Amino acid sequence: MMLIECPFCGPRDETEFSCGGEAHIARPLAENKISDADFADYLFMRDNPKGLFLERWRHSAGCRRWFNMARDTVSHDVVEVYPMGALPKTAAAKSVYNTSWRRDTAAEQAAKPARASQKQAAKARGSK
Amino acid sequence: MADNQPDRGQRGLPGGKSRYSAFAIAKNAASYHQDWQRAWRDAEPKAEYDAVIIGGGGHGLATAYYLAAVHGMTNIAVIEKGWLGGGNTGRNTTIIRSNYLWDESAAIYEHSMKLWEGLSQDLNFNVMFSQRGVLTIAHSEHELREMSRRVHAIRLNGIDSEILGPDEIKKFVPTINIDQSIRYPVMGGFLQRRGGTARHDAVAWGYARAADDLGVDIIQKCEVTGLRRQGRRIVGVETSRGFIKTKKVGCVVAGHSSVVAAMAGIRLPIASRPLQALVSEPIKPILDTVIMSNAVHMYISQSDKGEMVLGAGVDKYNSYAQRGSFPVPEHMLAAAVELFPVLSRLRMLRHWGGIVDTCPDASPIISKTDIEGLYFDCGWGTGGFKATPGSGHVFADLIANDRPNKIAAPYALDRFRSGLLIDEHGAAGVAH
Numbered sequence: 001m002m003l004i005e006c007p008f009c010g011p012r013d014e015t016e017f018s019c020g021g022e023a024h025i026a027r028p029l030a031e032n033k034i035s036d037a038d039f040a041d042y043l044f045m046r047d048n049p050k051g052l053f054l055e056r057w058r059h060s061a062g063c064r065r066w067f068n069m070a071r072d073t074v075s076h077d078v079v080e081v082y083p084m085g086a087l088p089k090t091a092a093a094k095s096v097y098n099t100s101w102r103r104d105t106a107a108e109q110a111a112k113p114a115r116a117s118q119k120q121a122a123k124a125r126g127s128k
Numbered sequence: 129m130a131d132n133q134p135d136r137g138q139r140g141l142p143g144g145k146s147r148y149s150a151f152a153i154a155k156n157a158a159s160y161h162q163d164w165q166r167a168w169r170d171a172e173p174k175a176e177y178d179a180v181i182i183g184g185g186g187h188g189l190a191t192a193y194y195l196a197a198v199h200g201m202t203n204i205a206v207i208e209k210g211w212l213g214g215g216n217t218g219r220n221t222t223i224i225r226s227n228y229l230w231d232e233s234a235a236i237y238e239h240s241m242k243l244w245e246g247l248s249q250d251l252n253f254n255v256m257f258s259q260r261g262v263l264t265i266a267h268s269e270h271e272l273r274e275m276s277r278r279v280h281a282i283r284l285n286g287i288d289s290e291i292l293g294p295d296e297i298k299k300f301v302p303t304i305n306i307d308q309s310i311r312y313p314v315m316g317g318f319l320q321r322r323g324g325t326a327r328h329d330a331v332a333w334g335y336a337r338a339a340d341d342l343g344v345d346i347i348q349k350c351e352v353t354g355l356r357r358q359g360r361r362i363v364g365v366e367t368s369r370g371f372i373k374t375k376k377v378g379c380v381v382a383g384h385s386s387v388v389a390a391m392a393g394i395r396l397p398i399a400s401r402p403l404q405a406l407v408s409e410p411i412k413p414i415l416d417t418v419i420m421s422n423a424v425h426m427y428i429s430q431s432d433k434g435e436m437v438l439g440a441g442v443d444k445y446n447s448y449a450q451r452g453s454f455p456v457p458e459h460m461l462a463a464a465v466e467l468f469p470v471l472s473r474l475r476m477l478r479h480w481g482g483i484v485d486t487c488p489d490a491s492p493i494i495s496k497t498d499i500e501g502l503y504f505d506c507g508w509g510t511g512g513f514k515a516t517p518g519s520g521h522v523f524a525d526l527i528a529n530d531r532p533n534k535i536a537a538p539y540a541l542d543r544f545r546s547g548l549l550i551d552e553h554g555a556a557g558v559a560h
Contacts, residue, residue, distance in 0.1 A: 021446075073448050076447065
């Protein structure tokens with residue numbers, strides 16, 4: 001049984017939450033430009049570590065908001081809870097993020113330039 | 129499909145010198161049963177094998193046995209980090225059935241069922257296979273309709289399956305509550321009479337003994353710490369008891385598949401989840417079949433010792449802790465008590481969890497990998513026990529011939545790239 005710290009509501013029983021699986025999977029925006037194998041990395045292949053795991057959770061029977069959580073899959077210790085869109089801050093969770101095979105996939109690479117160009121477009125709009 | 133009998137392998141009388149029989153019992157009685165042979169040798173790892181199977185559970189031992197019995201590969205080893213059958217083989221609820229929706233699933237689970245039907249004779253070991261029937265209950269109109277679709281699909285594949293109405297169910301299982309006012313009323317169900325249960329430990333022990341008899345080394349307390357590669361091909365296995373040279377490695381490690389795959393730099397679509405089960409104190413016989421309910425994530429049977437064996441659904445988050453969260457069995461027990469009011473005062477004796485390797489399409493992976501000589505048999509998720517003989521049989525064929533046979537081919541890892549998934553969530557995603 002886990003007591004989970006919802007960043008919006010505080011500590012609540014695990015039955016109030018639903019787990020959304022692996023966090024930080026960026027959708028390749030130019031999906032027609034990458035191979036089926038690379039798209040499978042995004043769609044089906046999952047990190048499944050024995051140890052610290054970065055997951056998305058949702059307080060489905062509470063505030064219904066999503067958040068990220070770094071949890072150990074052996075001890076069930078919650079190391080860190082952090083907002084959607086953010087990266088982990090603790091050293092252990094950071095290292096899990098940086099060393100994940102997913103960071104090197106073509107699928108994730110395909111998501112990045114699109115993001116950069118979005119930012120540029122936003123900047124361009126701002127300067128007008 | 130129904131007339132295709134699996135190749136059980138060419139060999140003399142199984143059991144070899146220590147063959148079990150009524151005569152052997154009488155003979156050993158004369159020496160006060162002090163001279164029974166060990167069921168299998170406690171082998172030391174050799175420097176090199178033709179193939180190494182990682183994982184000494186039912187599937188791994190079955191693979192080793194069929195490699196030796198069907199394909200004549202006897203210079204092989206099974207390495208196990210704990211003890212034989214100490215993982216999910218010893219933790220499941222022992223249900224066996226082959227009533228799956230899709231043709232690919234029917235092929236492999238029915239292949240397995242046929243092997244079950246002669247397994248005790250093949251192994252000269254009583255696996256206590258009992259074809260007591262498996263009855264799956266529908267709790268809503270929609271579920272019943274979906275069920276009849278499935279029954280027809282199953283029958284088209286030559287597998288026995290029939291729909292029962294609530295009254296027929298009551299006649300078949302007198303202890304069940306078919307009152308329509310309960311939270312999950314019994315609207316009907318479907319029955320596979322050839323389904324049933326087997327003694328899970330005996331399956332591991334029987335395969336181990338028969339494989340050992342054919343010369344397979346079974347090495348317990350030997351943990352894999354790494355897979356050694358030369359370029360894109362496998363050259364050996366690093367273990368806690370030293371390096372073992374081999375050209376072929378078969379990984380059959382269930383919940384730890386992702387961990388072993390990571391040693392070789394391979395990605396799998398698997399999530400490891402706890403699946404829980406409980407047994408009660410033993411009572412007189414009240415249930416002579418297996419009841420499953422997908423809607424309430426409950427399945428129940430009675431063991432030969434009289435214990436009620438209950439299984440729950442998987443937990444909703446990844447874990448390697450071999451224990452589950454409390455709300456899951458609580459939900460299942462509430463439904464069990466409503467369906468079987470006779471259980472309400474029963475005390476539960478033991479409760480445990482096993483780590484199952486769930487796949488996105490609730491079907492297994494039996495596959496070659498991008499690394500030459502490295503094979504995976506995993507992703508059986510919540511329902512691997514029933515497939516033990518069939519899984520071992522086709523996986524042995526894959527390892528021996530380095531190409532999947534007709535039954536194994538649809539289960540290649542490649543299906544997650546091609547999109548040819550075998551979606552069995554309806555039949556497999558929940559209950560076993």
